[in-house]
Amino acid sequence: MRRLNVNFPFMIAPMVGISHVAFRELMRSYTPEAVEAIRFTEMLSTRKLPSERLHLTRELRVSEGERFFVPQLLGNEEQFIGPSIKKLTPLSPWGFDINMGCPQSHVLRHNWGVRLMGDAAYAADVVRMAKRHTDRPVSVKLRGGADKDVDKNYLLHFTAALEDAGADWLTIHARPRAAKHEGPANWDVVGEVALARKIPVVANGDIQTSEDAMRIVRDYGCAGAMIARAATARPWILWQIAEDMGIENAPPGREGERAPRTPSEEGREYHRAFLNLIDLVERYFGEGDGVEEYGIQKLRFYAATGSKWFMFGHSFWKVTMKAKTFDQMRAGVAEYSERFPQDMYQRIN
Numbered sequence: 001m002r003r004l005n006v007n008f009p010f011m012i013a014p015m016v017g018i019s020h021v022a023f024r025e026l027m028r029s030y031t032p033e034a035v036e037a038i039r040f041t042e043m044l045s046t047r048k049l050p051s052e053r054l055h056l057t058r059e060l061r062v063s064e065g066e067r068f069f070v071p072q073l074l075g076n077e078e079q080f081i082g083p084s085i086k087k088l089t090p091l092s093p094w095g096f097d098i099n100m101g102c103p104q105s106h107v108l109r110h111n112w113g114v115r116l117m118g119d120a121a122y123a124a125d126v127v128r129m130a131k132r133h134t135d136r137p138v139s140v141k142l143r144g145g146a147d148k149d150v151d152k153n154y155l156l157h158f159t160a161a162l163e164d165a166g167a168d169w170l171t172i173h174a175r176p177r178a179a180k181h182e183g184p185a186n187w188d189v190v191g192e193v194a195l196a197r198k199i200p201v202v203a204n205g206d207i208q209t210s211e212d213a214m215r216i217v218r219d220y221g222c223a224g225a226m227i228a229r230a231a232t233a234r235p236w237i238l239w240q241i242a243e244d245m246g247i248e249n250a251p252p253g254r255e256g257e258r259a260p261r262t263p264s265e266e267g268r269e270y271h272r273a274f275l276n277l278i279d280l281v282e283r284y285f286g287e288g289d290g291v292e293e294y295g296i297q298k299l300r301f302y303a304a305t306g307s308k309w310f311m312f313g314h315s316f317w318k319v320t321m322k323a324k325t326f327d328q329m330r331a332g333v334a335e336y337s338e339r340f341p342q343d344m345y346q347r348i349n
């Protein structure tokens with residue numbers, strides 16, 4: 001098995017509406033400094049990217065000196081992929097990823113996303129297109145199956161085509177297209193594909209705890225693990241994993257502390273993290289018309305995704321729905337956390 005070219009094989013997934021710069025900075029604030037954890041942007045349309053202005057488009061913002069971020073591209077035509085890569089290269093991304101997993105209808109209509117899994121030769125060409133425009137790693141995030149079931153034989157054929165085309169590494173979301181984000185993920189199949197490929201293969205899907213992430217690498221033979229929804233509930237998960245790997249450094253500002261572990265420690269940390277995220281959203285999106293509304297929407301969506309890991313998560317989410325300004329959101333969350341200390345579940349269905 002080949003390894004990823006970073007010192008830490010655990011990473012944070014692309015999530016539309018969530019993986020913005022403020023969220024990536026929240027994740028970074030919980031990561032020990034020497035740890036090279038890749039964080040994806042949300043998927044970005046290559047039809048739009050060439051005409052975007054980097055400092056104006058909120059989805060394209062990065063933090064000062066941000067490293068290890070990977071923009072995820074949605075598209076299938078070189079005339080758009082080339083200029084999109086050119087536009088993003090000055091931001092110094094660690095690499096570029098191509099989305100071959102999104103099942104949404106507006107994406108399928110253009111033959112992007114998981115539709116590309118229906119034609120291995122064409123998908124391989126899309127990798128070649130991207131490779132022609134960058135010397136940074138080009139990866140693909142795909143699904144366990146193009147249709148209803150996870151299909152090992154097809155996956156082996158499809159990933160071989162991507163490897164031959166020069167893909168530097170792959171992430172497999174171990175659910176078929178029809179399952180969207182629901183139901184169990186098939187880590188066994190990802191492990192089998194990882195064994196067959198020369199390039200690193202990372203597993204994604206239903207990785208909720210540090211133990212899950214460690215098992216993916218230890219027991220399933222994958223090159224790494226990518227976490228999506230659980231990172232919105234447990235943004236300190238990379239800190240937990242680092243500790244479990246024996247890395248003793250705490251994240252900056254948390255020196256001498258251990259990562260939250262018990263249900264009540266994690267419950268308390270969730271509120272603290274949420275307050276930090278409000279500050280980060282205000283810092284990165286705090287200028288221009290309609291910005292507060294934009295930021296509030298992002299915070300609500302983050303709460304809707306992550307609060308499922310908490311017994312009273314629904315009432316927490318309602319607090320975020322009521323707030324119309326950042327200050328109202330801060331006051332609501334602070335009051336809620338005083339009155340309803342809440343325990344966190346390890347895993348949810």
Ligand SMILES: Cc1cc2nc3c(=O)[nH]c(=O)nc-3n(C[C@H](O)[C@H](O)[C@H](O)COP(=O)(O)O)c2cc1C
Pocket residue numbers: 013014015016017018041042043072099101102141173181204205206207226227228229230305
């Ligand atoms: C709100 C949301 C937005 C997502 N957006 C993207 C995206 O932009 N690109 C992508 O490849 N996958 C996207 N996904 C899929 C996740 O990256 C991931 O593959 C999926 O949630 C399974 O991982 P999990 O079980 O850890 O959540 C999204 C998932 C969610 C919940």
